[in-house]
Amino acid sequence: MHGSFAKTFKGHGTDRALVGGLLGMETDDENIAKSLDIAKAKNISVNFVPTDLGNVHPNTVKAEIKSKSGETFNLVASSIGGGEIKIISVNGMHSNISGNYNSIMIRHLDKIGTINKITRFFEIENLNIASLCNSRESFGENAITIIEMDGSASENILKKISNIDGVLSISVIYKI
Amino acid sequence: MYNNANELKIICKERKKPLCVVAIEIESEVNGCSIDEIRSRFKNMIDIMRNACFQTLNNTVPSISGLTGGDAKLLYEYAQKSGSILSGDILNGVAYALSCFEVNTSMGKIVAAPTAGSCGILPASLLVVAKQINASEDLLIDAFATAAAVGSIIEQNATLSGAEGGCQAECGSASAMAAAAVVEMKGGSVEQSFDAAAMTLKNVMGLVCDPIAGLVEVPCAKRNAIGVVNALLCADLALAGIKSFVPFDEVVSAMYSVGKSIPCELRETGIGGLAGTPTGTCVRKKVFNS
Numbered sequence: 001m002h003g004s005f006a007k008t009f010k011g012h013g014t015d016r017a018l019v020g021g022l023l024g025m026e027t028d029d030e031n032i033a034k035s036l037d038i039a040k041a042k043n044i045s046v047n048f049v050p051t052d053l054g055n056v057h058p059n060t061v062k063a064e065i066k067s068k069s070g071e072t073f074n075l076v077a078s079s080i081g082g083g084e085i086k087i088i089s090v091n092g093m094h095s096n097i098s099g100n101y102n103s104i105m106i107r108h109l110d111k112i113g114t115i116n117k118i119t120r121f122f123e124i125e126n127l128n129i130a131s132l133c134n135s136r137e138s139f140g141e142n143a144i145t146i147i148e149m150d151g152s153a154s155e156n157i158l159k160k161i162s163n164i165d166g167v168l169s170i171s172v173i174y175k176i
Numbered sequence: 177m178y179n180n181a182n183e184l185k186i187i188c189k190e191r192k193k194p195l196c197v198v199a200i201e202i203e204s205e206v207n208g209c210s211i212d213e214i215r216s217r218f219k220n221m222i223d224i225m226r227n228a229c230f231q232t233l234n235n236t237v238p239s240i241s242g243l244t245g246g247d248a249k250l251l252y253e254y255a256q257k258s259g260s261i262l263s264g265d266i267l268n269g270v271a272y273a274l275s276c277f278e279v280n281t282s283m284g285k286i287v288a289a290p291t292a293g294s295c296g297i298l299p300a301s302l303l304v305v306a307k308q309i310n311a312s313e314d315l316l317i318d319a320f321a322t323a324a325a326v327g328s329i330i331e332q333n334a335t336l337s338g339a340e341g342g343c344q345a346e347c348g349s350a351s352a353m354a355a356a357a358v359v360e361m362k363g364g365s366v367e368q369s370f371d372a373a374a375m376t377l378k379n380v381m382g383l384v385c386d387p388i389a390g391l392v393e394v395p396c397a398k399r400n401a402i403g404v405v406n407a408l409l410c411a412d413l414a415l416a417g418i419k420s421f422v423p424f425d426e427v428v429s430a431m432y433s434v435g436k437s438i439p440c441e442l443r444e445t446g447i448g449g450l451a452g453t454p455t456g457t458c459v460r461k462k463v464f465n466s
Contacts, residue, residue, distance in 0.1 A: 004339035007445040008390030010464060011241070013283065028224070033240075033283035058339035058443060081337030081345070082290040082327060150208055 003058030005079075006050035014079075015048055018061060027083075027176070056088065085176075093135040093144045099176035101130050101148035104158070109166040110136040110143040117164045118145060125157050142168075177206060181329055181370050181424040188366050195356070195366050196318035199325035218320045219313065221287045225299035228279040228286045229272035239281035241463050244393045248274035266408065269304035273297055273400045281393050290327045290336040293343075293385075293392045294350035297403035298323055301354035304408065305361050319361045323353035326373050333425065334432030338385035339444040341435025347396075347403045348383060348431065351376040352424075354407035355414070364415050374420035374427045375410040381427075382434050384442035386449025389460040395450055 001009050009015050013032075019039050020032035031038065039046055053060055057078035064074045076089040087097035090105065097103055108114055115134060122129055128150040136143035153172065162170050178184040188198050204211050231237070233252040238245035248271050254260060255267035273296030280286045280295050289298040302319050305311070311319075327336065330349045335341040355372035364372075380403075388394040414420075420427065441448030450456050 003440070004444040007447065008387065011387065011390030011446065012392055013240075016283075028285060030283075030285055057337075058440065058445075059337060079337070081335055081340065082331045083288045084331070 002053040273300035296400035297350035319357040323357040372414035374424040390446030
C-alpha cells in the first residue's frame with residue numbers, strides 16, 4: 001500500500017475492497033464489507049504492507065499474488081477517483097488497463113512479428129482495437145501485450161491467439 | 177467527445193440541445209451503447225442514491241468504527257419542527273446527505289458521486305429540488321447526466337481524488353456537479369449551470385482532506401452537509417443572474433494547481449489538519465491501537 005493508501009487503507013475500507021475484488025465481487029456487492037472474513041474462510045491469507053512505490057498516484061497498491069502451487073503474479077494499480085482505476089504494471093511490465101473497455105492481456109515471448117500475428121486476428125474478426133500496450137522484461141524474454149477493444153473477444157479469437165507461437169497465456173479482463 | 181466545459185457548451189449550441197441531452201448522446205457515442213441503456217443505468221444509480229438518502233432518517237445506524245452515526249436522524253427531526261434558521265427544505269436535504277453518508281460509513285450501498293467520501297451531496301441536492309418542483313423520474317435522470325458531464329470534465333482536467341487534490345477535489349467537485357444539475361432542473365441555461373459549478377468550486381478552493389484516523393467519517397460527513405448548501409446556494413446565485421467572474425474551466429485548472437500544492441499531510445493521509453489534533457490522534461489510537 002502506497003501513499004494515502006498506506007496511511008488510510010483500514011479507515012477507508014480499501015483492504016475490504018481490494019480483497020472483494022480479488023474474490024470476484026462487483027463494486028455493488030454488499031458482501032464487500034465481509035470480504036476479509038470470506039477470504040479467511042476460503043483459506044486465502046492476505047497481508048497489507050505499507051510501502052513506498054515511488055512517483056505514482058497517492059492511491060496506489062501493488063498486489064503480489066501467490067497461488068497454492070507457488071505461481072506468482074503481481075500488478076500495480078491506482079484508484080484515481082470518480083470510480084476510475086488504472087492498472088499501471090503487470091509482473092513488472094508497463095500496462096494501461098482502465099477497465100473502461102473489454103481487454104485481453106497476452107503474456108508472450110518477445111519475438112519479432114508477434115503483435116502483427118495477434119492484431120491480424122482482430123482484423124479478421126472485424127474487432128476494433130481501442131488501445132494497445134506492449135512491454136517486455138528484456139530482449140527476447142517475457143513480454144506482455146494488453147489490448148483494449150470495442151466489443152468483446154470471442155472464444156474463437158482467444159483460441160487463435162493462444163495458438164500463436166510464443167504466446168504463453170491469455171487473460172480476459174471484462175469492462176467494469 | 178468534449179475535453180472541457182467550453183467544448184461542451186459549443187456542442188450544445190451546435191446541436192441546439194440542453195446539457196443533459198448532449199451529455200447522454202455523447203456518453204452513448206463514446207461507449208457504443210444505446211441511450212436507453214444509459215438512462216436505465218442512471219436510473220439504477222438514482223434508486224440506490226434515493227434509498228441511501230432515506231435510510232437513516234428515522235433510525236440510528238452506527239458506523240463500522242462505532243465513532244459516528246445518528247446525525248441524519250437528529251437533523252431530520254429538527255427540520256420538521258419550526259424555529260430552524262435555514263428552511264426545513266434545505267435542512268431536509270442536508271439530512272438526506274447525512275443519511276447517505278451514514279449508509280457509506282456503515283458499509284452499505286451508495287453511489288460514489290464522484291467519490292464515496294462525497295457521496296451525499298449530489299443525491300441530496302437533486303432530491304431537494306426534485307421535491308420542490310415535483311420532478312419526474314426522467315427529469316432526475318437528465319439532471320444526473322448533467323452532473324456526470326461536469327464530473328467528467330473535472331476528472332479530465334484536474335482530479336476527483338482527495339489523495340491528489342484534497343477535499344476540494346471530492347466534496348468541491350460533488351457540489352459543482354450538483355449545482356450544475358439543479359440549475360438545469362430549474363430551467364437555467366448551460367451558461368448558468370457552469371457559472372453555478374464554478375462558484376461552488378471557488379467557495380471551497382484549498383479545502384484539505386484531513387480524515388481523523390484515516391476513516392471517512394470526521395470531518396467528511398459535515399463537509400457533505402456544507403456541500404449541499406454550497407451547491408444549492410450557488411445554483412440560486414446563478415439562477416439570479418450572477419456570473420462567475422472566472423470561467424469554469426479556469427476554476428478547475430486552478431483547483432488542480434492548488435491541490436497539487438497541498439502538502440501530503442493534508443491529502444487523505446490522516447496525518448495533518450483535524451487528524452493531527454489531540455482529539456484526532458487520540459481517536460486513531462483508540463480505533464487502531466496505533
